[in-house]
Amino acid sequence: MFKFKLGRKQPEENETRRRLQKELFGFNKICDRGFPSRPSAIAYDSQLKLIAIGTHTGEIRIYGQPNFQLSYNLNTSSIRKIIFLNGLARLLILTNDGYLHLLEINNLNTIHIDHICTSNEDIGIILKNTQTICLLRNNLYLLIGLHNGNIYLFNIENFSLNTNPIIPTETIEKIIVENCSGRIIHPGSVQSIVQHPINDDKILIGYKNTLIVHWDLPSNSHDRTYIYKQEVESVCWYNQGRNFATCHSNGSYALWDAKQQLNIVETEKIPYGPYPCTPMAKIDVKIMRNGDPLIIFSGGLPRSSYSNKHTVSCLCENEHNNERTRHVTFDFTTGVIDFFTIDKLSNDGSRDDSQSLVILLNEEIVMIDLITDSWPSYPLPYLNSIHASPVICTTFACNVNQEFYKKLLNYASIQFEDYSDRKWPITGGEINKIEYDSQEKHLLLTGHEDGSIQFWDVTNVSMPLICKLKTNDYFQIEQPTNDDIDEETWPPFRKTGIYDPYCDDPRLAIQKLALCTNTNTLIVAGTAGQVLTFQFTAEPTDVNLLTITVNLLDGCESYVWKGHEEMKTKSTFVASGFMATSFIQLYPPAAVSALALSSDIQCYAVGTAHGFTLINYRQNRILTAKCTLDPNTLGNTSKPPSSFGESTLIRGRSLKKSLRESFRRFRKGRTIKKSTIIQTTQRIDENNPLSLTNIHLEDIIRVPVERQVEFREFKQNDDQVISMVRCLYFAKTFLNSLHDQTRSLWAGTNNGHVYVYSIIGFESQSINRTTITTDQTSTCSLAKEIRLKHKAPILSIIVLDNLNQSIGQGSNIPSVDSAYSTSDNPNSITMNSDIVTAHKVLICSEEQFKIFTLPHLKPFCKYKLTATEGTRVRKININQFTLKTNNPDESHSENFLICLDNMGQISIYSLPTFRRQILFNCVKPTDITALSSLQFTPYGHAFYLQSSSELTEVTFSLQNISSYSMMISYDKLQRKTILRSIDDQSSIQLVSSKRNESNDYIDKLTHEKHHETLSKDSISSLTTSKNTDNKNEIDEPESITTVKLNQNETNSGFSTNSDSAIDLNSMNITNNHPSNDEVLKSIEHDPPSFQSTPLKVTIEPSITVSQNGQHPSVSPVLSKLNKKGAAPPPPPPKPAKLISVKVRQAPTINEVHCYNGTNNNSSSSSSSPPTTQQTSAIHT
Structure with missing residues (x-):
């Protein structure tokens, strides 16, 4: 009772x-490691030394020096193009649904990415047909080339598109008539637009149907026209704009003299001809330090032999010295998305002096060292493809032994001998360490389908590969035919990259891992019941393992195994590092489902679907073996069991059990006190379970409810x-x-x-x-x-x-x-x-x-x-x-x-x-x-x-979070100039104010608040004016965003149902209505750390606004009262007027916690400001 x-x-x-x-x-989400899934675009900021990668799912990842990483999610269709506004820490994003987004990196509070604005829906039809884009060097205009041949001009200052093409197709057709003896040919889609490297007024346009146009922007007319006999795929400038190069659909490239009046090609070559070749998708020509041209292109392989290969070729030719001629065709497993070079211009600008070649592929990223003569690859400190072979299992080792970590690094140095030893070329961002203990190292081990184990350092945000251990060297497997290309064959292929999803033998897959760094012991268990024990060795050794078979079915002769065969060992040579010291083969050779290591007694236990065994790996002795099969079903096994699966439950009940439980429920209901059922006059807001009323009521009236789980039975054909x-x-x-x-x-x-x-x-x-x-x-x-x-x-x-x-x-x-x-x-x-x-x-x-x-x-x-x-x-x-x-x-x-x-x-x-x-x-x-x-x-x-x-x-x-902070330096003067120019446009009205001028007026409004009574169901807003008397003084503009509170919106990830639930008043969730004092405090202090789509504010005589009958909240809105002249002085205090704030789809904005630069801000729609969300949490 x-x-x-x-x-x-x-x-x-x-x-x-x-x-x-x-x-x-x-x-909190710390970070994402590895390679972004389904990448679609890449960009590079040559001033800030940052790279950005966009994906088909709307993810944007920004990387700088190791451990500098930022992320953002647009939550829209896939990203088509990314362009950095060099030196401004801003990005232009073009998505497949026809929207342009402007993002920027800010250092306010914690470094994060803000969504500034989005293009209108009206121009989405035009942007959906975009073929190529070109950002002019002044960072103010964007040229957009379409599939139909038109070129439009997009103004970044007011973020608007001129609906009339700046270079229409009709004009180009007239040029074709003049140069093609009266023939009218449609130029086709705009394949490429590049700005002249020195003269900003000149651009080079490549059209699909064999036409290249040298265009002058101020006069909006063409200077020269070039016509080639093959379709154009890409164009580029080189040699300070004196020359340009084009690549074509037949696998050829051409080098042109930009000052040549006649339509004459200097060099025309099909590098992998003369037989038909695949299209050459992109070309880039750089002048090396020694003055030789380096031609980089993708594709162009012989169609009949290598049409299924994905390559990027580097060709450096010297007519006078054959020893300086180099030609390498980098062969990749997956398709090439884009590539670019990281250059170090000479003082006079005559040489590009390319340092590195960055190649983005569908499943990995590769960076080539162009300074070293052999053109090796860089070891990646981040963006590693952990799925080079599919990941089967993972194991975490915390605070590993320091001696073990040193041995691991020595072992790794041998594996990375073929890689470049130069410093990682992407060095953007700044990292400030905060009480970081460098002595603690954490490792993550991944077991893969090809039988390899990879050791990753997850101590920091970056996840470099420490070393890789292969177990297939110890087993006899059917080796595939050697299809490696001989060095003397043509083209000169070089296998590059680590992504290789194909496995020679599925039995090699690693199912379980166990590591003890104190004793340098690693236990590896596989799919075919093989269990290997590895330990470190410092000297080269020939290993010939002795197989010890453990029969888990001893005495059960009726069982018939119908799965794969067991593994056969072979002798192998180990240079140094991990060496196998023991090999146990379980029978039946089923996949290992459980593994535990006890290094203090030098034993491990391993289990499968048939039983388990205890092994002393030091003495290679079996301590015990237990069969867990049901003797009644030994002869009914029809298929090999898997190590994973969900059980099938068959719910059944008897009449006696049902009656007994019915009486229990009846008696239990009669013993509950009436006082536990509380009648309350407070209304429960079903649409907002986070309200304080609901939380307290739930603590009082919650009664435990228990579902009935019946007795389970297994069928013989269960998956598990x-x-x-x-x-x-x-x-x-x-x-x-x-x-x-x-x-x-x-x-x-x-x-x-x-x-x-x-x-x-x-x-x-x-x-x-x-x-x-x-x-x-x-x-x-x-x-x-x-x-x-x-x-x-x-x-x-x-x-x-x-x-x-x-x-x-x-x-x-x-x-x-x-x-x-x-x-x-x-x-x-x-x-x-x-x-x-x-x-x-x-x-x-x-x-x-x-x-x-x-x-x-x-x-x-x-x-x-x-x-x-x-x-x-x-x-x-x-x-x-x-x-x-x-x-x-x-x-x-x-x-x-x-x-x-x-x-x-x-x-x-x-x-x-x-x-x-x-x-x-x-x-x-x-x-x-x-x-x-x-x-x-x-x-x-x-x-x-x-x-x-x-x-x-x-x-x-909350105690184990980020151990360092990040920041970035950018050109604030130019960014502010762009932001101030946005204020002068009618299409986008930013709500901004100066802190020093707004404080005086806020004091007067605060004085009014004490003398006037606000309506209970109305919202009163405060307005301030912006002073622009001193135009030479440039301050960081502030923006205050009006938040629209939606009471009908629920937070499905948060609820309470126990006596020890967390009080939401103390949580970091800003869903409560702000008070008047909080409003004034928010204006006096720093503005929010995000810039949103501008809000339009209009003053009307009197409008009352209520929110579901709740008390109104006072939201600060600063309206722009001045244009180009000086702002008038603040008006004298007057009776408060009620104003209405018209917000274009203003979303609910919650406070966000960001660690290590990871920010999951998302834009709810193309026309609405971005919403910053905190990860939902359910408290009980």
């Missing part, structure tokens, strides 16, 4: 807990085999008594079955700061068994000490390697009669969490996730959250359970009571790749594959 009253939390504890939650938990081992765990705990700790192995299966084995006979020794045990008379025997009634798959097993810390090592449980092994550290346990038990075991299945006490395995607490929330568990971890303060006595540290469910939500639970603290929306429920690849870290972060090529890092701890 008193359980409801006793179970309720006191308000004082609730408030304390809420404050603690607010300071401990917070979801019930005998599959899903998790393995090593722990030294009180397995048999409270007075003796025993080493143990825990194994969980898909059928809800837990096997507990005791390991006896190891003696401890201290070697290299790590406690290592020697095997004397070790034995491994079954000690206990646990069978869960709901028979859900066991995903994780963790043994907890009295501080709720994990004391062992297990599969999918990250650990800190630099510290001593936790299983050997003495726990802070006082052995007395008052302590019932010191250790507990947490068993996590797909449907519930359950804690048992040790050694008696008595149920302590459980939480039915599926029955309560309707979701299923995917991954869990134990993390310690620490609140650090200046006063050590006030610091707080606590361990929590972190869970990822199948809906993509990350929830945090207290231990051992399983009270949910907070809930975040992390990934989409439909993103299976992200759900299956998410990897927790020990410091409150998580990694997951956002796509096959991108790795995203998120954090749910």
Whole structure:
């Protein structure tokens, strides 16, 4: 009768807990690593030394020096073109839906990208037909060439397009008539527009139908006309504009003299002819340091032999010295999107002196060193293609051993001998370190389909590749025919890039990885049941592995394996680095589903769909092997089981069970007090679950609702085999008594079955700061068994000490390697009669969490996730959250359970009571790749594959965020000139003001506010005037954006449903209505860190505005009162007038938290200002 009253939390504890939650938990996206998925465009700022990459999904990534990275999402159709406004930190983006967007990088507060403005919908029809664009060097005008041959002029100052073409097709047709003996030929689409490198008034236009025009912009007339016999694909200037080059559809290129009056070609060549060739898509000619021309072009290969190849060729010819002639055809696996060179102009400008060649491909980016004679590739500090071979598994190593890291770097130096040793040429941006401990290094290991393991340094934002380990060198596989091109063949191909998605043998795929950096031990498990043990070697060695076969079906002769064959080893030579020391072959050779390493006892456990085994890898000895198959179904196996899959549930109920549960529900409903059902007169706002009214009501009237989960049965043709081992765990705990700790192995299966084995006979020794045990008379025997009634798959097993810390090592449980092994550290346990038990075991299945006490395995607490929330568990971890303060006595540290469910939500639970603290929306429920690849870290972060090529890092701890800040320097004078010129245009009216002139007038308006009463349902706005008396003084203009609050809009990612929910008043979410004082404060201080589409403000006699019956909010709007002259003095105080603010689709703007330059601002539509959103979080 008193359980409801006793179970309720006191308000004082609730408030304390809420404050603690607010300071401990917070979801933020750190950065995206890897290569952007589906790239479509690239741009380079030669002054700021930045590159930008756009994708088909609207993503924009900006990179500078290593660890300098910014991102932005337009949320529109795919990006077609990107152009930097050199030196201004601004970008022009052209999308496929016919819109131009202007973005800029700002340093206010934290560095971020702001969306300035978007072109009108009226010109979208014209921009959709864009073929090429050219930004003039004054950064004020953009030339747009269309498919129909017209060229338009876009004014960047007022962001408007002249609807009349500046160079119409009719004018070009007249030119053709004059030069083609009266023939009327349509010029075709505009293929390329380039501005003269010295004379800004001249441009070169290449039309599809064989026409090249030298055009003069001031007179709007042509100077010269050139006609070629083949269709034009691209044109470019070189040699200070004295010459230009063209490439054509038949695979040829031509070099022209720009001053030649006659239509005469200086050089005409088909480099890979004379047979028909593919079109030469783009050409670029540079003058090298020695004066030789370097011709770079893509395509142009013989059509019959190499039409399916993707190449970029570099040709440097010298007629007088053949030794200086070089010709390389860089051969790539995927298509070429674009390329450009990074130049270092000579003092007189006569030589380009190209330093590097940047090539953007569909699946990777390659940078060629043009200074070194051999033209090698640069090793990439970022933008690495982690999907060079598809990623199968990931493993995180936190705070790795420093000696191990040094050995890894030495091993890596051998692998990068063929790469350029020059400094990375992209050096834009500035990075300020903040209390960064360079001694801590974090590694991410990825296992791939081709049998390789790659080591990535994820200590900072950049993710350079440290080294790569190949396991296929140890196995006999069918090698493909050697189709490498001989050096003497033509064209001179050179295989470049690392992307190679093709695998010689699917059995090589890596399924599980386990690493211990204290003992330099790496365990690799594959698809065909192969398990390799690697350790470091400093000397070259010939390796001939001895195969040890473990039969998991010993005594089960009726089972017939119908899968692939087991792996066969071969001898191999290892120069230095990782060397295989042990090889275990499981039978049947099924994919490994679980792997756990205990380096202190030099053992590992490995499991498949048929059972598991414990191996001593130092002695190559099998300690135990267990078959988990059901003897009744051994002869019914029809197909090889996979290591992944979802179980099929068959819900059934009996009449007796249904009646029993009906009576339970009836009795339970009668025992609930009437006081728990509160009748309230306050209206619950269903459209806004974030309102304070809803939160408090939910705390009072919420009644736990539990879904009924029936008994599950498995069919014989289930996709998920019930005998599959899903998790393995090593722990030294009180397995048999409270007075003796025993080493143990825990194994969980898909059928809800837990096997507990005791390991006896190891003696401890201290070697290299790590406690290592020697095997004397070790034995491994079954000690206990646990069978869960709901028979859900066991995903994780963790043994907890009295501080709720994990004391062992297990599969999918990250650990800190630099510290001593936790299983050997003495726990802070006082052995007395008052302590019932010191250790507990947490068993996590797909449907519930359950804690048992040790050694008696008595149920302590459980939480039915599926029955309560309707979701299923995917991954869990134990993390310690620490609140650090200046006063050590006030610091707080606590361990929590972190869970990822199948809906993509990350929830945090207290231990051992399983009270949910907070809930975040992390990934989409439909993103299976992200759900299956998410990897927790020990410091409150998580990694997951956002796509096959991108790795995203998120954090749910407010204490472990960015360790440095970034900024960028740009030409503020020129940027302000452009912004001020925008104010003078009628098409775009920016709401701006000067801070020094607005403060005086705001004081007067504040005085009025105390003498006048505002209407309850109206909005009053404040206006200020802008003073432009001193035109020589240039200040950063301020903009204040009116925010339209939409009460009907709900935040689906945020809710509360527990007594310890977080109070939203203390959260960093600006959804509440601002008060008058807050409005004035927002004007007196710095403006928001974003520039939005201008707002039009008009004053009307009297209009009242109400928002769903709520109290009105006062929003500041600064209207521009002056034009080109000096602003009039502020008017004297008058009675306040009500004004209406007409906002063009003003969205709700929330405060955003940005770390490491990652900003997910998005533009809701092309005609509306961008919306900055904070990642949704659900708190309970």
